[in-house]
Amino acid sequence: KLLGMPQTPRQILRASPEETPRDANPANVGLELFGYVGIEAVLDQMRIKTMKTGFEFNLMVVGQSGLGKSTMVNTLFKSKVSQKPTGPDYEERIPKTVQLQSVTHVIEEKGVKMKLTVTDTPGFGDQINNENCWDPIIKYINEQYEKYLREEILISRKRKIPDTRVHSCVYFVPPTGHWLRPLDLEFMRRLSKIVNVVPVIAKADTLTLEERAEFKKRIQKDLKAHGISVYPQEDFDDNSDDRILNNKIRDKIPFAVVGADKEHQVNGKRVLGRKTKWGIIEVENPAHCEFPLLRDLLIRSHLQDLKDITHNVHYESYRVQRLNESNLLVLSPINGLLGKDEVESNL
Ligand SMILES: Nc1nc2c(ncn2[C@@H]2O[C@H](COP(=O)(O)OP(=O)(O)O)[C@@H](O)[C@H]2O)c(=O)[nH]1
Ligand SMILES: [Mg+2]
Structure with missing residues (x-):
């Protein structure tokens, strides 16, 4: 039996x-x-x-120092992963992020497991000269494509290649309420060519609802004027249903988010939120901020789409460029991808 x-x-x-x-x-x-x-x-x-193997999803947070990136990473995990109980005066100092750092948690919802990895990046903008501050981040993203390519190109390749490619990059815009700064434009312009960029208005609690809406419209205009195509990119809408849904999302991007890693008591329930003189701002309450929209877009409604575009568009153009770059590339079953010189020196 x-x-x-x-x-x-x-x-x-x-x-x-x-x-x-x-x-x-x-x-x-x-x-x-x-x-x-x-x-x-x-x-x-x-x-x-899928339920058996589970799936992987890799996120990255990028933006100037102090905009709440590390807090947001914690918010995301705390809103999803059951936490060890924390006292009312529980406090966790977030150390200043000094290098790229990845944290992985396995999230389970209705029997489906997801391995969520978030890469936190050191903020930039501390230096007087921010020239090339995007270099380490772009380098990291490309390195993950390179790693994947090297595995994929082997004659006997793994059945499942470990995937560390960045499926989505959340870009934090400072809540100035004005326009995008040249630095943010340039950064997003470069990122959007190699990865799915999801811009957010950081620390939205410092703006009124009217200011948020106004700023959002300006950012949308600014991105359009500079030809920066953030996620969900219009070019990749598959059909008219996609287009209708994605138009609604595009209208709401950048999401105005608030991050918090402390819990407060609201109506007898413990909620993640920030205490202000006007009361508690609940990060998971859609009436208070758009963190729930960001979370649902990333790890629910558009997760597979983000992975597909990463693989079919961003990784593909990396691969094509890399393989075209030179006829120097020679395949070796033992060594993977080698330059011709390296191969010759190995002979
Ligand atoms: N007002 C407000 N403060 C925030 C928010 N998120 C984080 N902070 C605070 O901003 C400071 C910097 O946060 P951190 O997460 O270290 O920023 P990072 O440098 O971008 O990683 C900390 O004191 C946080 O408590 C937010 O959404 N609103
Ligand atoms: Mg940080």
């Missing part, structure tokens, strides 16, 4: 006998062997496979 045993995909696919249509339809030739199986069974197979 299989009772108590975990069901295998095949056992799930085998329908109970009373549901099985027993007619002489030639389309049902497999009936004897498999029971009733419709095309929809493919969906079950995909779902079961």
Whole structure:
């Protein structure tokens, strides 16, 4: 008896006998062997496979120092991962981020596991001269493509290549209420060519609702005027349904977010929020800020789309460029991707 045993995909696919249509339809030739199986069974197979293997998602936060990037990383995890209980005067000092740093948590929702990795980056803008402050970040993103390429190109490659590519890069815009600064424009222009950029208005609690809406419109205009294509990019809408949904999202981007890593008591419930003289700003309350929209876009509604665009567009153009770059590239089953000189010196 299989009772108590975990069901295998095949056992799930085998329908109970009373549901099985027993007619002489030639389309049902497999009936004897498999029971009733419709095309929809493919969906079950995909779902079961995903639930078993889980999936990975890699995020990065970028922006000037002090805009709340590290806090937002904590907010994201705290709003998703059950935490160890924390007292009312529980405090955790966030150290200043001095280097690129990745944190991974496994998040589970309704039996589906997700390995979420967030890469926190040191802020820039501390120097008088911010020239090339994007270099380390662009370098990191490209290094992850390079790593993937080197695995993919091997003659005997892994069945599942570890994926550290950045699927989405959240760019923090300072809440000035004016226009985008040249630095932010230049940074986003460069990033948007190699990664999915999701801009947010940082520390939105420092702006009124009217100021947020006004600033949002200005940023949208500014990005358009400078030809910067942030996520969800219009060029990649697959069909008219996509377009309708994504137009709604584009209208709301950049999300005005507030981050917090402390919990407060509100109406007998513990909520993540910031205490201000006007009361508690609850980060997970859609009436208070747009953090919930950001979270849902990234790790729920558009997760697979972000991964697909990373693979099919951003990684693909890296790959093409890299392989075109030179006929210097020679494949070696042992060494992966080598320059011709390196190969020759190895001979
Ligand atoms: N008002 C406000 N302050 C914030 C917010 N998020 C973070 N902070 C505060 O801003 C300071 C810098 O935050 P941090 O996360 O270290 O910024 P980072 O340098 O971008 O990583 C800390 O004192 C945070 O408590 C926010 O949404 N609103
Ligand atoms: Mg930081």
